[in-house]
Amino acid sequence: MDSATPLMTVEALSKSFVYSATVLDRLRYGGRRTVRALQDVSFVLRRGETLGIVGESGCGKSTLARCLVRLHHPDVGRISFAGQDVLALEGAARRAYNRSVQMVFQDPYGSLNPRMTVHQMLAEAITFHGLCAGAAVDARIAELLDLVRLPADAAGRYPREFSGGQRQRIGIARALAVEPECLIADELVSSLDVSVQAQIINLLLELQERLHLTVLFIAHDLRLVRHISHRVAVMYLGSIVELAETERLFTQPAHPYTAALLKAAPELDPARRSVVDAVRGELPSPLNVPPGCPFHPRCPKAFDRCRTERPLLRERAAGQVAACHL
Amino acid sequence: MALALPLVRRRPRWRVRPPLAVGAAILFGFLVLSLFPGHIAPYDPLAMDYTALKLPPSLSHTFGTDNLGRDVLSRVIWATRVDMQIALFCTIFPIIFGTIVGAIVGYYGGLLDTIFGRVVDITIILPFLVLVIAIVAALGPGLINMYIAVSIVGWVFYAKIMRAEIQVQKQSDYAAAARVLGYSEARIIFRHLLPNAITPIIVYWMTDMALDILLGSSLGYLGLGAQPPTAEWGVLIADAKNFMNTAWWMSIFPGIGIVLAGLGFSLVGDGIADIFRRQR
Amino acid sequence: MAAEPLLSVRGLRVTFAAPRGLLTAVDGIDFDVQAGEVLGVAGESGSGKSVTLRSLLRLVKPPGHVDGQVVWRGRDILSMPEADVRDIRGREIAMIFQEPMTALNPVLTVGTQIRESLAEHTQLDAGQRKARAVELLDLVGIPSAKSRSEDYPHQFSGGMRQRAMIAIALAAKPRLLLADEPTTALDVTIQDQILKLLLRLRRELQMSVILVTHDLGVIAQTCDRLVVMYAGQVVETGPVAALFAQPRHAYTLGLLNSVPRAGAIRQPLASIPGQPPSLLDLPTGCAFAPRCRFVTAACSTARPPLVEVAPGHLSACLRHRDVAAA
Numbered sequence: 001m002d003s004a005t006p007l008m009t010v011e012a013l014s015k016s017f018v019y020s021a022t023v024l025d026r027l028r029y030g031g032r033r034t035v036r037a038l039q040d041v042s043f044v045l046r047r048g049e050t051l052g053i054v055g056e057s058g059c060g061k062s063t064l065a066r067c068l069v070r071l072h073h074p075d076v077g078r079i080s081f082a083g084q085d086v087l088a089l090e091g092a093a094r095r096a097y098n099r100s101v102q103m104v105f106q107d108p109y110g111s112l113n114p115r116m117t118v119h120q121m122l123a124e125a126i127t128f129h130g131l132c133a134g135a136a137v138d139a140r141i142a143e144l145l146d147l148v149r150l151p152a153d154a155a156g157r158y159p160r161e162f163s164g165g166q167r168q169r170i171g172i173a174r175a176l177a178v179e180p181e182c183l184i185a186d187e188l189v190s191s192l193d194v195s196v197q198a199q200i201i202n203l204l205l206e207l208q209e210r211l212h213l214t215v216l217f218i219a220h221d222l223r224l225v226r227h228i229s230h231r232v233a234v235m236y237l238g239s240i241v242e243l244a245e246t247e248r249l250f251t252q253p254a255h256p257y258t259a260a261l262l263k264a265a266p267e268l269d270p271a272r273r274s275v276v277d278a279v280r281g282e283l284p285s286p287l288n289v290p291p292g293c294p295f296h297p298r299c300p301k302a303f304d305r306c307r308t309e310r311p312l313l314r315e316r317a318a319g320q321v322a323a324c325h326l
Numbered sequence: 327m328a329l330a331l332p333l334v335r336r337r338p339r340w341r342v343r344p345p346l347a348v349g350a351a352i353l354f355g356f357l358v359l360s361l362f363p364g365h366i367a368p369y370d371p372l373a374m375d376y377t378a379l380k381l382p383p384s385l386s387h388t389f390g391t392d393n394l395g396r397d398v399l400s401r402v403i404w405a406t407r408v409d410m411q412i413a414l415f416c417t418i419f420p421i422i423f424g425t426i427v428g429a430i431v432g433y434y435g436g437l438l439d440t441i442f443g444r445v446v447d448i449t450i451i452l453p454f455l456v457l458v459i460a461i462v463a464a465l466g467p468g469l470i471n472m473y474i475a476v477s478i479v480g481w482v483f484y485a486k487i488m489r490a491e492i493q494v495q496k497q498s499d500y501a502a503a504a505r506v507l508g509y510s511e512a513r514i515i516f517r518h519l520l521p522n523a524i525t526p527i528i529v530y531w532m533t534d535m536a537l538d539i540l541l542g543s544s545l546g547y548l549g550l551g552a553q554p555p556t557a558e559w560g561v562l563i564a565d566a567k568n569f570m571n572t573a574w575w576m577s578i579f580p581g582i583g584i585v586l587a588g589l590g591f592s593l594v595g596d597g598i599a600d601i602f603r604r605q606r
Numbered sequence: 607m608a609a610e611p612l613l614s615v616r617g618l619r620v621t622f623a624a625p626r627g628l629l630t631a632v633d634g635i636d637f638d639v640q641a642g643e644v645l646g647v648a649g650e651s652g653s654g655k656s657v658t659l660r661s662l663l664r665l666v667k668p669p670g671h672v673d674g675q676v677v678w679r680g681r682d683i684l685s686m687p688e689a690d691v692r693d694i695r696g697r698e699i700a701m702i703f704q705e706p707m708t709a710l711n712p713v714l715t716v717g718t719q720i721r722e723s724l725a726e727h728t729q730l731d732a733g734q735r736k737a738r739a740v741e742l743l744d745l746v747g748i749p750s751a752k753s754r755s756e757d758y759p760h761q762f763s764g765g766m767r768q769r770a771m772i773a774i775a776l777a778a779k780p781r782l783l784l785a786d787e788p789t790t791a792l793d794v795t796i797q798d799q800i801l802k803l804l805l806r807l808r809r810e811l812q813m814s815v816i817l818v819t820h821d822l823g824v825i826a827q828t829c830d831r832l833v834v835m836y837a838g839q840v841v842e843t844g845p846v847a848a849l850f851a852q853p854r855h856a857y858t859l860g861l862l863n864s865v866p867r868a869g870a871i872r873q874p875l876a877s878i879p880g881q882p883p884s885l886l887d888l889p890t891g892c893a894f895a896p897r898c899r900f901v902t903a904a905c906s907t908a909r910p911p912l913v914e915v916a917p918g919h920l921s922a923c924l925r926h927r928d929v930a931a932a
Contacts, residue, residue, distance in 0.1 A: 050872075056793035057764075069506045098508030111499035115521040124517075125507055163881060171503070178507065193650035194820060198864035198877035205874060220794060223823075227866030227875070246871065264798035266823030268865060270846045273827055277802055279795045282763050 008045040013077035037063040039238040050215040052229030058286045059235040065186045102175035106187035108167035112159040119155040125177040144173045165196035182214040222265045237294035244320035254322035346597025352590030360407040367400035380573045390575035405557040412542035413535035419477040424484025432492030449482040467550045491523035525602040532595030536588040611638035618674035627886045631657040633838035644815045646829030654838035655818045697727040700775035704787040706767035710759040716770045717755030727778035742773040765796035837893035844919030854921035856898045900925040
């Protein structure tokens with residue numbers, strides 16, 4: 001990581017999804033159902049780093065990623081990139097932002113247009129943004145394929161002719177075609193086999209090195225996140241509950257949920273087994289976010305203040321913040 | 327270390343199965359008949375020969391002659407052109423206009439969708455045939471007015487299909503990827519989503535063409551479509567209705583023409599759907 | 607292990623007549639399950655692990671074709687009359703699946719589904735069945751079991767549904783439970799709860815479990831012995847501690863190395879190059895040879911047999927000594 005200059009700053013981002021009320025909903029809940037996907041999320045993404053974001057279903061990590069690329073529009077909050085207010089960008093400025101911040105999706109089978117060849121996909125990205133023209137486009141496409149370790153003849157083929165891992169490579173190539181500064185990887189390898197995951201992760205590490213990319217790596221696999229991130233943020237029910245340097249987070253977690261998550265993740269050492277559940281209770285739904293600290297119903301250390309007052313992120317040690325009253 | 331590409335699947339993109347081949351052959355045959363009727367038909371379809379009235383099929387008149395001495399085979403061949411035109415002109419406006427409207431409504435939703443919903447409601451409430459007949463009755467009989475009538479009503483069905491398909495495709499990750507790449511909405515709708523949504527439209531189009539031929543023939547039979555002495559399969563059958571017992575060949579052969587056309591379109595429609603399905 | 611195994615599989619071969627040829631999903635495998643043990647079956651997609659599990663209960667239908675022997679308590683399941691197999695299914699051997707929402711009947715309450723299993727496999731009367739159903743829901747850790755037994759599957763969360771599915775499977779106190787990726791679709795903390803539940807139930811009911819998964823962490827935390835499958839073949843089998851400490855097959859070694867371990871942060875993972883072979887066209891000799899870094903000429907000529915390399919530890923690798931040293 002070269003420097004601590006912020007590349008992107010996210011401030012107080014909140015997003016709710018409202019489902020229009022059916023008659024049954026009115027009878028049952030007395031009105032519309034609101035999913036509070038993000039609640040007051042703030043963090044800074046530094047240039048050149050890999051920030052890992054972990055959390056379980058309903059924590060809001062995917063919604064956060066989609067807000068950052070403007071697929072969703074947050075209700076409240078501000079996103080700054082290179083000094084600009086991202087949410088206010090329109091037209092050419094917005095397209096420039098799209099070039100700077102790109103995304104690779106989880107599902108290798110749905111994220112590529114089945115009716116376009118690899119060449120068409122990449123050429124479109126390159127020519128739409130005016131990056132080069134004519135014969136230079138073909139050369140650039142060959143370069144991109146080489147970058148993601150696909151053979152040159154892949155260009156004329158359709159996505160259905162490739163395996164899952166290869167499709168993810170194509171997705172990465174498409175994102176890199178516009179020469180972004182920041183790459184958001186939303187569960188990039190979750191759908192792939194273990195041995196293929198390793199190949200893609202290695203590719204990502206290499207690309208980051210070569211192209212000086214900043215990466216936002218969203219995943220639920222803690223081992224992977226620990227392996228490639230400089231810093232890690234843990235999310236729970238729409239909020240960031242802890243953010244710290246990787247090793248610090250994994251060895252000295254400051255939030256009870258982080259500790260529980262680490263305990264729950266199955267370790268590769270057969271000699272170290274426990275019989276006690278890491279966390280009791282069910283994963284709550286973002287339809288019903290508990291008042292106060294969202295984790296309090298399951299927290300072994302909860303006390304009165306946790307049930308009423310929502311904790312804010314406080315600094316615990318150098319570079320480590322956690323949202324806990326303890 | 328560049329990896330060699332051991333491919334998952336390597337098969338030719340277009341593998342034609344027998345039903346598709348048969349359908350395509352039928353339609354191709356009809357196309358040839360439509361383009362070169364003069365070269366293929368042995369007689370002038372309008373030429374009346376009073377010495378050869380209601381002759382059964384024979385060597386000189388393969389399909390026999392009708393009650394005015396006209397050669398049935400020639401009339402059936404010339405009618406092919408008219409019926410193929412009906413198939414084309416009854417569907418060309420609906421498919422283009424319906425696809426565009428459906429794509430836009432499906433993508434944007436909201437108020438456009440609500441208005442479109444009401445348009446659909448009005449159109450489906452009334453039976454298609456009744457609507458068409460009403461419009462033709464208002465405009466006057468004739469093929470052009472039939473095209474207009476069918477177009478006014480028919481585009482809605484294409485739009486419905488396209489709207490539903492676009493709504494589905496819009497949820498996909500590749501559509502999200504296109505938005506993240508900054509592409510304009512027009513490009514996303516027409517370059518990315520539409521090609522993936524077009525298959526049901528094509529299949530419906532084939533069935534629609536077959537049904538429109540039937541419609542044209544029905545209207546022709548009622549005297550509201552093609553006007554005599556124009557040879558059109560429906561008109562031929564209408565002319566033959568008084569002679570069903572005495573000269574069966576006058577109605578059977580145009581009837582076979584209609585059936586074959588329907589079969590041809592149907593097989594091609596299914597075949598295309600099959601190809602696209604296998605391509606996924 | 608001098609004790610008679612509970613289940614003994616010999617020469618199991620499953621092929622599918624596909625339009626493009628004969629697909630060999632399982633290529634002649636042998637393994638045993640002892641009473642009271644948790645046997646893990648590990649492998650990636652296409653390894654044949656799920657098909658193996660289904661073929662044990664004769665759930666593989668044409669165009670699938672099953673050969674070999676599956677000896678359960680002295681009788682070969684594969685050659686029994688259908689009525690006898692139905693007797694065994696659900697009563698002596700039960701199965702749970704990856705996706706509880708598709709395995710549970712959405713229009714019947716959970717209680718009804720458990721009572722159905724009880725009616726089929728036990729001699730209890732209606733009142734006793736009702737009581738036993740509530741008991742089972744309690745056993746699997748569903749709170750307020752009595753009222754929950756009248757709920758429908760869609761009213762349960764993912765983890766709860768999995769527990770409900772386990773309750774149905776355990777209704778008739780089977781001796782062997784087949785679990786096909788039971789926690790793959792669950793979040794980490796819920797996965798942890800379910801795995802601990804399975805271990806507890808194994809102890810309390812003295813049941814054996816065959817656990818199929820691709821997650822090595824799950825294997826490490828729950829299984830006593832392990833069978834590693836690749837391209838339809840068993841490549842290594844033995845006690846989990848021994849395999850993890852010192853794998854004796856190049857594939858097992860590669861698999862364990864592809865998983866990130868704490869310590870070597872941001873270094874490339876030792877990935878396995880290439881992809882698994884097509885099941886339509888398995889190579890002669892060892893199926894892993896084309897990707898193996900220890901490969902020799904002998905590896906590709908004939909399929910290496912499973913040999914005992916340490917007590918209870920078998921490997922089908924000609925170079926197992928070199929693998930052990932790596």
